Amino acid sequence: MLEPELEIHPKEKILRKKKNQEKVDLVKAILLDSFFIFYTILVLQRAIYYKVILDLRELPFSWYEIGFIAIVSVLIGIIWGYSRTSLGAKIMGLAKETKFAKLSSEIFAWTLFNLTFIAGWLVTKISLIDLFSAEGIEGANRIFYALFTPEFGIFDDALFAIIETIYLALIATLLSIPPTLILSFLTARNLMKDHWYTFSIYYILRIILNFVRSIEPLIWAIIFSVWVGIGPFAGMIALLVHTIAANAKLYSEAIESIEEGPVDAIAATGANKLQIIWYAVIPQIVLPFLSFTIYRWDINVRMATVIGLVGGGGIGTMLMQYQGLAQWHEVGLIVIMIAIVVWIMDYISAKIREAIY
Amino acid sequence: MSSNVIVEVRNLHKVYPSGTHALKGVSLDVYEGEFLVVIGLSGSGKTTLLKCINRLEEPTAGTVKFLGKDITHIKGKELREVRTHIGMVFQQFNLIKRMTVLNNVLAGKLGYMKTLPSILGNFPQECIDEAMKNLDIVGIREYAYERADKLSGGQQQRVAIARSLMQSPKLLLADEPVASLDPATSNSIMQYFEKVNKELGVTVVCNLHFLSLVRRYATRVIALKAGEIVFEGLPHEINEEWFKKIYGEEAEEVEIR
Numbered sequence: 001m002l003e004p005e006l007e008i009h010p011k012e013k014i015l016r017k018k019k020n021q022e023k024v025d026l027v028k029a030i031l032l033d034s035f036f037i038f039y040t041i042l043v044l045q046r047a048i049y050y051k052v053i054l055d056l057r058e059l060p061f062s063w064y065e066i067g068f069i070a071i072v073s074v075l076i077g078i079i080w081g082y083s084r085t086s087l088g089a090k091i092m093g094l095a096k097e098t099k100f101a102k103l104s105s106e107i108f109a110w111t112l113f114n115l116t117f118i119a120g121w122l123v124t125k126i127s128l129i130d131l132f133s134a135e136g137i138e139g140a141n142r143i144f145y146a147l148f149t150p151e152f153g154i155f156d157d158a159l160f161a162i163i164e165t166i167y168l169a170l171i172a173t174l175l176s177i178p179p180t181l182i183l184s185f186l187t188a189r190n191l192m193k194d195h196w197y198t199f200s201i202y203y204i205l206r207i208i209l210n211f212v213r214s215i216e217p218l219i220w221a222i223i224f225s226v227w228v229g230i231g232p233f234a235g236m237i238a239l240l241v242h243t244i245a246a247n248a249k250l251y252s253e254a255i256e257s258i259e260e261g262p263v264d265a266i267a268a269t270g271a272n273k274l275q276i277i278w279y280a281v282i283p284q285i286v287l288p289f290l291s292f293t294i295y296r297w298d299i300n301v302r303m304a305t306v307i308g309l310v311g312g313g314g315i316g317t318m319l320m321q322y323q324g325l326a327q328w329h330e331v332g333l334i335v336i337m338i339a340i341v342v343w344i345m346d347y348i349s350a351k352i353r354e355a356i357y
Numbered sequence: 358m359s360s361n362v363i364v365e366v367r368n369l370h371k372v373y374p375s376g377t378h379a380l381k382g383v384s385l386d387v388y389e390g391e392f393l394v395v396i397g398l399s400g401s402g403k404t405t406l407l408k409c410i411n412r413l414e415e416p417t418a419g420t421v422k423f424l425g426k427d428i429t430h431i432k433g434k435e436l437r438e439v440r441t442h443i444g445m446v447f448q449q450f451n452l453i454k455r456m457t458v459l460n461n462v463l464a465g466k467l468g469y470m471k472t473l474p475s476i477l478g479n480f481p482q483e484c485i486d487e488a489m490k491n492l493d494i495v496g497i498r499e500y501a502y503e504r505a506d507k508l509s510g511g512q513q514q515r516v517a518i519a520r521s522l523m524q525s526p527k528l529l530l531a532d533e534p535v536a537s538l539d540p541a542t543s544n545s546i547m548q549y550f551e552k553v554n555k556e557l558g559v560t561v562v563c564n565l566h567f568l569s570l571v572r573r574y575a576t577r578v579i580a581l582k583a584g585e586i587v588f589e590g591l592p593h594e595i596n597e598e599w600f601k602k603i604y605g606e607e608a609e610e611v612e613i614r
Contacts, residue, residue, distance in 0.1 A: 014372060014376050014378065017376060018376070259451075261447060261449050261450075261451035262451045262452070262453055264408075264413055264445075264447070264451060265445065265447060265451035265452075265517070265520075266453075266464060266467065267413060267440070268411055268413060268440060268443070268444070268445040268530075269440065269441065269444075269464060269465050269466075269467050269468045269520070269521075269523075269524055270437040270438065270439075270440035270441035270467065270468020270469075270524070271437070271464075271467035271468055271475075272437060272472060274472050274476065275467045275470075275472060275475055275476065278475075278476045279453060279456075279464050279467065280453065283453050283454070283455045283456060284455075286455075
C-alpha cells in the first residue's frame with residue numbers, strides 16, 4: 001500500500017532540487033552582473049575620467065556618489081541578468097542561446113579585461129623615464145658594485161647569524177608538525193562532512209586557518225616581537241604560526257585527494273572511524289606529508305631571512321643593521337651568503353623529496 | 358541448497374546528491390548458499406546495489422534486510438556489526454598499497470578488534486594463523502611478507518579475497534572483481550570465488566560483465582538496466598534475445614575463456 005508513495009518520493013526530490021538550484025543560480029548571476037557593472041562604472045569614472053581626462057591629483061570621494069552608482073548598477077544588473085543575456089548568466093550557465101546574448105556577454109567580458117589592464121597600468125605609475133634616468137642608473141651602479149665586492153671582515157658573525165636562521169626555521173618546522181597533523185584531519189572535508197557537528201568544526205577551523213594564513217609571516221613577526229620581545233624567539237613563533245596554517249591546508253588537501261577505494265574496503269570490514277583513518281587514510285598521506293614538511297623547512301629558511309628584517313633574529317636582523325648604516329659591502333656579503341644557503345637548502349630538500357617518492 | 362533468505366531487498370531507490378537516480382525500485386532476494394550474478398551495462402546500478410547491501414551507501418527509499426534484520430538506515434556500532442558479516446571485493450582490489458600482504462589480510466579482522474590494539478598492530482597469534490590459512494586458500498602464502506603493490510593484479514585480487522575471508526563472512530559481495538584483469542587471470546579468480554562459495558559455503562553476490570563467466574559460475578542471474586531489474590532467472594536462460602534486451606540492440610556477445 002505504501003509503494004506508490006515511495007516511488008514518487010525520489011523523483012520529486014530531484015525535480016525540486018533542480019528548480020531551487022536554478023533560482024539560486026539566477027540570484028548569483030544578478031549579483032555577479034551588478035558587481036561587474038559597479039566595477040566598470042567606478043573604474044571609468046575614477047581612473048579614466050578623473051585621472052586621465054581631468055588629470056586631478058586628489059580624487060574627490062563621496063559615499064553618496066558611490067551609493068548612487070551601486071544602486072544604478074544593481075538595477076541594470078537585475079534587468080540584464082533577468083533577461084538572461086548577461087555575462088553573469090553566461091558564467092552561471094543560464095544564458096539564452098541567442099546571438100545578442102552571446103555578443104553582449106563577450107563584448108562586456110573584453111571591456112572588463114581591458115579596463116582592468118589600463119587601470120592597473122595607471123595605478124602602478126609605470127615609468128620608463130625613472131627606470132633609465134642617468135641618476136637612477138648611477139645609484140644602481142654604486143649598489144651593484146658594493147654588492148659584488150663583499151667585505152669578508154664580518155664573515156664569522158654572518159656565519160653565526162645564518163646558522164641561527166637555519167635552526168630557527170628547523171625548530172619552527174618541527175614544532176609545527178603535531179598541531180598541523182591534528183588540524184589537517186579536522187579540516188579535511190571528506191572526513192568531516194558526515195555529521196553537522198563535525199562539519200561545523202571543519203567550517204570554523206577552515207575560516208580561522210584561512211585568516212591566519214592570509215596574514216604574512218612578516219606581520220606575525222611584528223606582532224610577536226612586541227609580544228615576546230625582539231629576537232629569534234619572536235621570529236620562530238611567527239614562522240610556526242604561519243607554517244601551521246599553510247601546511248594544514250596542504251595536508252588536508254592531500255587527505256581530500258586520497259583514493260576512496262581503500263577507505264570503502266576497510267569500512268566494509270566493519271572497522272570504526274579511527275581504524276579506517278589508520279589503515280586506509282594514513283598510509284596514503286605519509287609521503288605527501290613528509291614532502292610538504294621538508295619543502296616547508298626550505299621555505300622557512302628563506303622566510304626567516306625576511307622575518308629578521310623586522311627583528312625576528314638571525315641573518316635578517318644583521319642585514320637590516322648594515323643596510324641601515326648604508327654599509328653596502330657588508331650587505332653584499334650577507335646577501336651572497338643567504339643566496340648560497342638558500343640554494344643549498346633548495347637542492348637538499350629537492351633531493352630528499354625525490355628519494356622518498 | 359537451502360532456501361533461507363539471507364538478503365531481502367524491497368523497492369529500493371537510490372538517488373545520489375548529484376541527482377543521478379541509480380536504483381529505481383529494485384526488489385530481490387538472495388538465498389543462502391547461492392552464487393548470484395548481477396549483470397548489466399556500466400552505470401546500470403550494479404555497484405550501487407551492492408553498496409546498499411553492505412550500506413557503504415544509504416538507500417533513499419525502500420528497505421534492505423540482512424538475515425531478517427532491517428539494516429536500511431542503521432548507524433554506528435550496529436552498522437559496523439552487520440558489516441563484519443559481509444565481505445566485499447572490488448574491481449580495483451583496494452588494498453593498502455604500502456602495507457605487507459599479511460597486514461592487508463589482517464585488516465579484514467578490524468571489525469572484530471578493539472581500536473587500540475588494532476592501531477598498534479597487535480594482532481593475536483590466532484588471527485595471524487588464520488590469515489596464513491586464508492592466504493593458503495587463495496594460494497599466495499609465499500607472498501605474505503611482500504608489499505601489496507609489488508604483486509600482479511590477479512595476486513592482489515586474491516589478497517582481497519583472503520582479506521574478506523578474515524571476516525568469516527556469511528555473504529561475499531564482489532563488485533566486478535575481474536573487470537581489470539586479463540581473461541586467463543579472470544577465470545582463475547572466478548574459480549576462487551567458486552571455491553569460497555562451494556567449499557566454505559559462503560553466499561556470493563557478484564557483478565560481472567562477461568556472459569561466458571556468468572554461464573560458468575552463476576547459479577542464478579539478475580540483470581539490471583537503468584536501475585531496474587529486467588531479467589531474473591537461470592544462466593542458460595539468457596539467450597540472444599535477452600542479451601540484446603539487456604545490453605542494447607547493437608551489442609554483440611564477446612567470448613572469454
